[in-house]
Amino acid sequence: xxxxxxxxxxxxxxxxxxxxxxxxxxxxxxxxxxxxxxxxxxxxxxxxxxxxxxxxxxxxxxxxxxxxxxxxxxxxxxxxxxxxxxxxxxxxxxxxxxxxxxxxxxxxxxxxxxxxxxxxxxxxxxxxxxxxxxxxxx
Amino acid sequence: xxxxxxxxxxxxxxxxxxxxxxxxxxxxxxxxxxxxxxxxxxxxxxxxxxxxxxxxxxxxxxxxxxxxxxxxxxxxxxxxxxxxxxxxxxxxxxxxxxxxxxxxxxxxxxxxxxxxxxxxxxxxxxxxxxxxxxxxxxxxxxxxxxxxxxxxxxxxxxxxxxxxxxxxxxxxxxxxxxxxxxxxxxxxxxxxxxxxxxxxxxxxxxxxxxxxxxxxxxxxxxxxxxxxxxxxxxxxxxxxxxxxxxxxxxxxxxxxxxxxxxxxxxxxxxxxxxxxxxxxxxxxxxxxxxxxxxxxxxxxxxxxxxxxxxxxxxxxxxxxxxxxxxxxxxxxxxxxxxxxxxxxxxxxxxxxxxxxxxxxxxxxxxxxxxxxxxxxxxxxxxxxxxxxxxxxxxxxxxxxxxxxxxxxxxxxxxxxxxxxxxxxxxxxxxxxxxxxxxxxxxxxxxxxxxxxxxxxxxxxxxxxxxxxxxxxxxxxxxxxxxxxxxxxxxxxxxxxxxxxxxxxxxxxxxxxxxxxxxxxxxxxxxxxxxxxxxxxxxxxxxxxxxxxxxxxxxxxxxxxxxxxxxxxxxxxxxxxxxxxxxxxxxxxxxxxxxxxxxxxxxxxxxxxxxxxxxxxxxxxxxxxxxxxxxxxxxxxx
Numbered sequence: 128x129x130x131x132x133x134x135x136x137x138x139x140x141x142x143x144x145x146x147x148x149x150x151x152x153x154x155x156x157x158x159x160x161x162x163x164x165x166x167x168x169x170x171x172x173x174x175x176x177x178x179x180x181x182x183x184x185x186x187x188x189x190x191x192x193x194x195x196x197x198x199x200x201x202x203x204x205x206x207x208x209x210x211x212x213x214x215x216x217x218x219x220x221x222x223x224x225x226x227x228x229x230x231x232x233x234x235x236x237x238x239x240x241x242x243x244x245x246x247x248x249x250x251x252x253x254x255x256x257x258x259x260x261x262x263x264x265x
Numbered sequence: 266x267x268x269x270x271x272x273x274x275x276x277x278x279x280x281x282x283x284x285x286x287x288x289x290x291x292x293x294x295x296x297x298x299x300x301x302x303x304x305x306x307x308x309x310x311x312x313x314x315x316x317x318x319x320x321x322x323x324x325x326x327x328x329x330x331x332x333x334x335x336x337x338x339x340x341x342x343x344x345x346x347x348x349x350x351x352x353x354x355x356x357x358x359x360x361x362x363x364x365x366x367x368x369x370x371x372x373x374x375x376x377x378x379x380x381x382x383x384x385x386x387x388x389x390x391x392x393x394x395x396x397x398x399x400x401x402x403x404x405x406x407x408x409x410x411x412x413x414x415x416x417x418x419x420x421x422x423x424x425x426x427x428x429x430x431x432x433x434x435x436x437x438x439x440x441x442x443x444x445x446x447x448x449x450x451x452x453x454x455x456x457x458x459x460x461x462x463x464x465x466x467x468x469x470x471x472x473x474x475x476x477x478x479x480x481x482x483x484x485x486x487x488x489x490x491x492x493x494x495x496x497x498x499x500x501x502x503x504x505x506x507x508x509x510x511x512x513x514x515x516x517x518x519x520x521x522x523x524x525x526x527x528x529x530x531x532x533x534x535x536x537x538x539x540x541x542x543x544x545x546x547x548x549x550x551x552x553x554x555x556x557x558x559x560x561x562x563x564x565x566x567x568x569x570x571x572x573x574x575x576x577x578x579x580x581x582x583x584x585x586x587x588x589x590x591x592x593x594x595x596x597x598x599x600x601x602x603x604x605x606x607x608x609x610x611x612x613x614x615x616x617x618x619x620x621x622x623x624x625x626x627x628x629x630x631x632x633x634x635x636x637x638x639x640x641x642x643x644x645x646x647x648x649x650x651x652x653x654x655x656x657x658x659x660x661x662x663x664x665x666x667x668x669x670x671x672x673x674x675x676x677x678x679x680x681x682x683x684x685x686x687x688x689x690x691x692x693x694x695x696x697x698x699x700x701x702x703x704x705x706x707x708x709x710x711x712x713x714x715x716x717x718x719x720x721x722x723x724x725x726x727x728x729x730x731x732x733x734x735x736x737x738x739x740x741x742x743x744x745x746x747x748x749x750x751x752x753x754x755x756x757x758x759x760x761x762x763x764x765x766x767x768x769x770x771x772x773x774x775x776x777x778x779x780x781x782x783x784x785x786x787x788x789x790x791x792x793x794x795x796x797x798x799x800x801x802x803x804x805x806x807x808x809x810x811x812x813x814x815x816x817x818x819x820x821x822x823x824x825x826x827x828x829x830x831x832x833x834x835x836x837x838x839x840x841x842x843x844x845x846x847x848x849x850x851x852x853x854x855x856x857x858x859x860x861x862x863x864x865x866x867x868x869x870x871x872x873x874x875x876x877x878x879x880x881x882x883x884x885x886x887x888x889x890x891x892x893x894x895x896x897x898x899x900x901x902x
Contacts, residue, residue, distance in 0.1 A: 148350040149711060154469030155345035156715065157385045162473070168498070171507040172600030177716065181385040182487055184716040186596050188603075191711045 129178070130192035132166035138197030140164055145194045153195075157181040164197060286451045288337045288369045289328070290361060290398075293377030294389050295343035296717045298405040302377055302435035303340045304729050306330045306444065313733055315870055317367055321356045322630070331445050339371060346469070347392035352635060361396045373399045373451050375444065380404035380417065380432065381718075383485050387476035388469070390426060400428045401447040407432035407440065415488030422483040436723065494589075494718040501593055511597050514590070515616060518581045522574060522620045527651065529573035537566040556754060564750025567809050568743050568860065571621060572735065574651065578617050578624040579734045580727065585613065587722030591631065595714055605694050606701030608634070608712040611641040615693070618648035622861045623738060626868055636705045640697055642865055643878050646856050647693035649686045652810040656852050657685055659814055663833035664845040681849075688853045692885065741867045742860035749808050749859045756782070757805075775820070779804055793851065793887070794844025794894040806857045813852075843897030847890035855886035 132138055140162045143150045157180040158164070165179040175186040187195075291306075293299035303311070303324065311326030324340035327333075341360055342353035349355040356365065363370025376393050378386040383404070394400055404410070404417065410432075423430040429447060433440030500506055541562045548554040585591040591613060599609030607615075610632045618625035625645045632638040661678050669676045756779040762772045773780070775797075783801035790800050798820045806813040814832075821835040830838065836845070856862065856879050865875040 145711075149713075151348050151350050151469055152345065153713065154473070155348070155388055156713070157473070159470045159473040168502060170596045170599065171502065171504050172597070175596060175599055175712065175714070177502075177596070182382050182490060183385060186599075186712075186714040186716060188599070188712050191713070 128193045129164060129166075129187070129195040129197050130176070130189050132164070132197070134166050134168055134176075137163060137165045137200045139200050141196040141198050143195050145191065149191075153191075156185055157183060158185075158195065163200060286336065286372045286448060288339060288371045289373045289375060289448065290339045290341055290371035291375045291377065292341045292357060292361070292389070292393055293343060293405075294345050294379070294386055296715060297343070297377045297379040297386060298435045299340065299343055299377045301723075301726060302375075302403070302405065302433070303338065304330075304726055305435055305438055305441065307338055309729070309732070310334070311733075313737065315867070316356055316365065319352055319356060319870065321353055323368070328448075331441055333445070333448060336448065337369070338375075339368065344389070346389060346472075348469075351633070353633075361393070361398065371398060373401070373448065375401050375403060375447075377403045377405050377435075379406055380410045381406055381413075381415065381488055383417065384476055384480045384487070385473075387479055388472045390479075391472050391475060394426060394428060399451050401444065402426060402428050402430045403440075403444070404430065404432045405435050408434040408437055409491075410488050413488030413491075414486075416484060416486040417480075418484045422479070422485075425479045425482055436720075491718045497719050498593070498716075501590070502596065507593075507597055511594060514585075514594070518578075519619070521581070522577050523651070526574035526577045526620070529577075530570055533573055534566060534570040537562075537569055541566070552758075555758065556751075560751050560754030561747060563754075564747045564808075565743070567750070567812070568739065568746045571623065571652075571860070572738070575621055575624045575738060576731055576735060578620055579627075579731055582613060582617065582624070582628050583727050583730045584722055586631065587720065587726060589717040589719045592714055592716045596716070599712060599714075603712075605697045607641060607697055608632070608637055609714070610712075611637060614641055615645060615648060618645045618650060621650050621652070622646045622648065622858065623742065623864050624734070626861065626864050627734060627737065629868070639869065639874065640700045640705045642868060643700060643874065644693040644697045646858065646861050646878070646882065647689045647696065647854065649689040649853065650810075650858075652858065653685075653852055655811045655814045656806075657682060657849060659817075659832065660836070660845050660849050663836045664840075664842055685849055685853050688850060688889075692854055696881075737867070738860075738864070741863045745863040746808065746859050753779070753805055753808060792894065793847045793890040794841055794897075795848065796839060798839065799844075799848060803851075803857070808857075808859050810852060810857050813857075841894075841897070842901060843894040846897055847894040850893045851886045851890040853886075854882055854889055856882040 129138065129140070140158060140160055142160060143153060143158060145153065162180055167177040167179045167184060169176045170186070175188045176192060177184050177186050178192070179185075291299060291303055293302075303326070306328050307326030308330040310329045311324060314323045314325075315321065316323045321342055326338050326340075328336045328338050339360060341357045344351070344354045344357055347354055347358050347361075349358055359365040360368050361371065361374070374393060374396070376390060378390065380386075390402065402422070404419070404422075410417070417432075419430045419432060429443075431440055431443035431447070433443065501510060541558050544562075545554060545558055548557060582591070585594065594613055595609035597609070598612035602609050602612055611629070614625045614628040614632075616625075617628055622645050625648070626642050629638045629641045629645075632641060661681050665678050665681050667676065667678060757777050758772075759778050760772065762776070775783075779801055780797075782804055783797040786800045786804075787795075787797040790803070795803070798817070801820060802813045802816045805816045817836065818832055821830070821832055821839075840848075862875045862879060865878060866872055869875070
């Protein structure tokens with residue numbers, strides 16, 4: 128989920144699961160599958176969070192961000208571990224998981240690959256290691 | 266304005282003869298600098314109205330800014346796409362296709378895009394170009410683009426889009442010559458653009474892919490992100506300093522509005538009243554004199570008297586909005602506003618309502634979500650506006666003893682005043698929750714906020730905005746207020762009576778129609794502890810709350826038994842403590858302000874909502890006053 132990114136972390140958008148008009152609005156703001164999103168900062172009260180996308184800064188509440196699925200940005204290093212990830216790098220039609228069954232399966236695999244809410248430190252650690260792997264791969 | 270240094274227009278369409286060009290539409294995404302460009306192109310020659318049947322603002326003007334007063338420029342709402350999900354987008358599509366009643370079909374289109382974020386902004390280009398009107402693509406903020414090291418091949422972009430492209434800076438006014446050139450080459454021929462390989466329209470993902478591809482093909486290099494904005498946000502959105510500075514900004518605005526606005530309003534009112542008195546001897550006929558001065562002029566004054574305060578508030582809201590801080594304020598306030606079911610964008614409007622509900626309601630335009638906006642408009646008049654203060658002060662001075670608690674730290678009068686503020690806030694809070702959990706529920710439209718970069722506001726655009734708001738206020742509130750004043754004047758001066766000397770004269774207020782009305786409604790308001798005089802006051806204060814004070818003055822001044830007393834003592838003579846407390850709470854809740862009703866009608870584009878609001882608030886005021894009076898009677902007998 129996008130909401131699980133800690134400040135400074137990046138992710139690649141996989142799918143949005145929101146009401147159609149909201150989804151359309153967000154996608155026209157740049158939240159399309161394949162786009163790179165950065166968590167920039169949190170509002171002083173801890174929510175909403177400011178996300179950077181296409182050079183713009185857009186604030187989303189936790190409830191909205193948690194309906195947006197992302198995967199780690201390190202495609203190459205991740206690809207060596209899980210081959211399931213690469214086909215949906217660009218998937219123009221995989222907007223809603225409900226519409227496209229394969230996308231749903233893939234994205235759920237991606238999200239369950241990380242331990243969810245139980246330990247917030249885990250995804251952070253994973254992404255800290257991943258860039259090193261990416262460098263090593265090069 | 267910009268005779269020199271115009272970048273050339275690329276690929277101008279061939280000039281062709283035909284019917285002449287009349288109407289040009291201006292379209293662009295939010296934060297593309299579209300309004301600034303509109304102001305530059307039209308100068309002061311613009312007018313604002315609502316599109317029929319919707320609450321979307323229609324802004325039109327002649328293009329006097331570039332010497333083309335023969336052309337009308339229509340400013341379309343700032344939108345991200347033409348997908349008709351939002352009312353704004355529906356209006357834009359209808360105008361572009363010439364399907365909007367009362368709006369001429371545009372002959373040409375100016376598409377403004379922020380060149381700093383071109384990839385995403387290009388997503389709007391596809392559907393707009395697809396409409397098929399001659400279109401000039403304007404890449405705005407070219408000055409910042411250059412200074413921050415961005416690049417774009419405009420010639421290639423023109424080729425990709427099959428439309429002329431020009432770089433401009435609306436803020437500096439450079440590049441506007443390209444607009445003139447483009448318009449000169451259009452003769453309303455309506456030549457369709459060359460077929461363009463457009464993405465599947467309406468599909469955001471494919472539009473995005475197309476936009477990314479176009480920007481890649483044209484060698485677009487996004488400029489470095491604005492370091493200044495990030496640095497300023499490090500402070501203004503800081504965990505600790507952010508809210509603190511936010512609080513300081515709020516307090517500062519209020520300090521100025523009250524410390525400067527109140528005396529300005531008072532002085533202005535004094536001046537207007539004096540002008541009326543100077544004119545009095547000039548009108549020979551007594552009844553006409555009374556009609557013009559005590560009727561019409563008094564009404565005009567009661568509108569104008571708000572103007573200094575309203576303009577000051579608008580100036581501050583304008584500065585906050587133009588600098589980009591308003592969006593940050595919304596971000597900071599969102600967490601709190603969410604508890605009442607509204608979002609952060611409702612904060613500044615609700616706050617402004619502590620000075621006056623009118624600018625507050627007009628400021629709700631920044632809330633894109635229609636339901637949130639309506640909910641905000643409906644609860645705004647509960648906030649304790651400055652027009653309630655004279656009534657509160659009079660009643661508190663008359664009925665609340667000046668005693669202090671805690672060794673003089675806090676007085677009973679202060680506590681009373683504070684309670685009234687809290688009562689208004691709690692009413693707004695409860696009503697908002699009620700609305701958002703019932704008829705105005707909008708869980709499907711979450712809070713999405715784009716933070717613009719910080720910008721220096723220009724005096725020109727601030728001035729224009731002030732003029733604009735002042736004009737709307739005068740027109741909306743002015744007309745209805747003058748009508749209401751005339752009606753009230755007639756009610757207070759009829760029926761005509763014969764005096765002892767045989768001359769015709771207006772009756773005493775108590776014997777007039779409004780006096781009879783006061784007597785008539787007495788049974789209804791008696792349970793609240795109000796007599797017929799208060800009834801007259803309530804009726805006349807429908808015009809504006811502070812009218813209550815002057816009406817009471819007139820009534821008690823005319824009554825022989827209270828003539829010698831001052832107003833406070835006279836009131837004390839005539840009312841119980843329960844009645845006075847009930848009257849205060851009645852004023853806290855009732856919507857006694859014709860200007861607000863008029864503005865709500867304008868902003869919601871229907872009489873339904875102001876009517877619902879008026880009767881809801883009236884019912885609440887009546888119920889609360891009834892309860893307060895009876896509780897007071899039970900305690901003090």
